[in-house]
Structure formats: C-alpha cells, structure tokens
Amino acid sequence: MTSETKPSDASTVRKGPTVDDVREFWNSNPLWTGESAIEPGTMAFFEEHRRVYHEDCFAGAVDERIFMPGDKNAKVLDLGCGIGFWLVEFWSRGYRNLSGADLSDASLEIAHKRCELYGVEATLHQANAEALEFADASFDHVNCQGVIHHTPDTEAALNEIARVLKPGGTASVSVYYQNFVLRNWSIFRPLARMAGAVGSRLKGRGREHIYNIPDADEIVRYYDGNANPVGKAYSVAQVRAMAEPCFEIEEIMYHFFPARSLPVGMPKFLHRFLDRKLPFMVYCNLRRQDSAAETAC
Numbered sequence: 001m002t003s004e005t006k007p008s009d010a011s012t013v014r015k016g017p018t019v020d021d022v023r024e025f026w027n028s029n030p031l032w033t034g035e036s037a038i039e040p041g042t043m044a045f046f047e048e049h050r051r052v053y054h055e056d057c058f059a060g061a062v063d064e065r066i067f068m069p070g071d072k073n074a075k076v077l078d079l080g081c082g083i084g085f086w087l088v089e090f091w092s093r094g095y096r097n098l099s100g101a102d103l104s105d106a107s108l109e110i111a112h113k114r115c116e117l118y119g120v121e122a123t124l125h126q127a128n129a130e131a132l133e134f135a136d137a138s139f140d141h142v143n144c145q146g147v148i149h150h151t152p153d154t155e156a157a158l159n160e161i162a163r164v165l166k167p168g169g170t171a172s173v174s175v176y177y178q179n180f181v182l183r184n185w186s187i188f189r190p191l192a193r194m195a196g197a198v199g200s201r202l203k204g205r206g207r208e209h210i211y212n213i214p215d216a217d218e219i220v221r222y223y224d225g226n227a228n229p230v231g232k233a234y235s236v237a238q239v240r241a242m243a244e245p246c247f248e249i250e251e252i253m254y255h256f257f258p259a260r261s262l263p264v265g266m267p268k269f270l271h272r273f274l275d276r277k278l279p280f281m282v283y284c285n286l287r288r289q290d291s292a293a294e295t296a297c
Contacts, residue, residue, distance in 0.1 A: 017229035034204030080147025084111030199263030
C-alpha cells in the first residue's frame with residue numbers, strides 16, 4: 001500500500017500492535033459477549049445477536065447481494081467467522097459446503113455451539129487471515145465481513161483471500177468506511193458530545209464514552225472496545241487500491257448506521273435512509289482475476 005492509499009489508522013498510533021495482540025483481545029472479548037446480558041452460547045444469546053445484527057447492521061434485513069455464488073455446492077470459507085453468525089446465514093440459504101476460520105479460539109468455541117444449535121454442518125479452523133494454512137485455490141467463495149480492518153496488515157489478508165480462491169472465484173469483503181462524518185469529525189464532534197450527554201453510547205467493552213472521543217481514528221478503534229488494538233476505516237479509493245491487483249470489483253455496497261447506540265428508538269424509515277446515506281461499512285463483491293497467481297497475490 002502506498003503512502004497515498006494507507007489510511008491514518010490506530011495501528012500506527014498504538015506503536016504497531018501484532019496479530020498476537022489482536023488474538024488476545026478477541027479471545028477476551030468474543031463478539032456480542034460484551035453487549036448481551038444473556039449467557040453466551042445459548043439459543044437466546046444467538047437469537048438476540050441475529051436480531052440485532054439484522055436490525056442494526058442492515059436496518060432490517062441482510063443484503064442478499066452478499067451471497068454471491070449461485071451454486072449451493074460451492075466451497076465457502078467464512079473468514080473471521082467469529083461466533084458463527086454468517087455460517088448460519090449461509091446454511092439457511094442452502095449452502096452445504098461450509099468452512100469457518102477465526103483467529104480467536106474463544107470465538108470458535110461459541111461458533112461451534114451455534115452450529116450445533118442451528119444444525120449447521122461446518123468445519124471450523126483456527127487461522128490467521130494474514131497467513132492462511134489452506135492450499136491455493138481451495139474455495140469457490142470467501143465471505144469476510146468486518147474482519148480485515150482488525151488485522152495489522154489488511155493488504156496481506158486480501159492477498160491471502162485471493163490465493164485461497166479458485167481462479168474466477170468470488171469474495172464478499174467489508175471494512176469500516178471512512179464516511180462523511182469521520183472525514184469531518186472536527187465539525188461533527190460538538191454534536192456527538194451532545195449526543196453522549198443525553199445518553200448515546202455503546203454497551204460493554206469500555207465504550208460508554210465513545211461519543212466524547214476527539215479523534216476520528218480512535219473512534220474507529222474504540223468501536224469494538226477501548227482495548228481493541230487495531231481498527232481502521234477506509235475510503236473507497238483505498239479499498240480499490242488494495243483489491244484491484246488481485247480482484248475485479250463487481251459491486252460496492254454501503255450499510256450500517258449504529259442506531260442501537262442512541263438513547264431512543266429510531267423510526268425504521270429513518271434508519272433505512274441513514275443506512276444508505278450515512279453508512280459506516282463498505283461492502284465489496286469481488287472476483288479473483290485469472291492473473292492473480294502471477295502477481296503479489
């Protein structure tokens with residue numbers, strides 16, 4: 001990544017966190033365990049997580065464009081599977097050749113329980129996204145949602161996704177989006193502080209004062225926890241610069257306005273509008289270029 005495309009991110013501010021630092025954080029803080037009051041690994045816990053994911057991250061329903069392969073026999077890798085949300089989503093749509101991989105053993109334990117409860121058959125692996133142990137051309141599709149912005153070398157993770165895909169294989173990848181608010185945080189900060197003063201916050205992981213943070217890059221890191229070692233937001237130009245050596249970009253989509261952080265409920269029509277117009281995630285549907293094996297990928 002060139003100096004023109006590298007985002008100003010928390011990894012540089014925090015003196016170069018390592019993959020081991022990332023593993024330690026997510027082992028201590030598996031997804032949703034810091035927000036829910038329900039016992040992790042129970043059906044009620046998973047149902048609550050699924051409902052909030054649908055309602056908050058997609059303003060009502062998962063974007064079906066994420067499920068790119070038409071062949072339900074396609075070999076699918078859910079990279080950064082966390083506690084198993086996407087494995088259930090793929091299974092419920094008829095995909096039957098599923099693998100999940102995650103850096104965090106603690107997250108994989110919860111994902112295993114989720115698969116058992118929902119009757120999902122998937123092979124789970126402990127894996128580092130920057131150095132996968134899968135052979136070249138192992139998968140038809142890689143699903144990787146909200147993951148590679150948490151690893152120190154995001155570009156290396158993208159290259160690994162290309163490597164383990166078959167020629168012409170597809171991927172759906174999302175990262176935090178450097179949207180209008182983050183790009184102009186100095187303007188929006190007074191409004192954010194007012195929102196914090198009236199009760200806007202995120203539960204758990206030391207994030208209660210997220211609306212008072214003065215630095216936009218720190219907000220991105222802080223979103224997943226005040227001890228989160230790596231969190232990065234990208235512009236579309238930066239995403240293109242990372243992806244295009246290995247992939248054709250077939251579609252770019254935008255989602256996620258964190259309505260659950262507000263002290264009062266938001267009307268659904270307004271949430272759907274903000275999900276489209278003021279999103280904090282960018283989703284890219286990618287296809288591995290046939291020439292990727294000849295490049296740094």
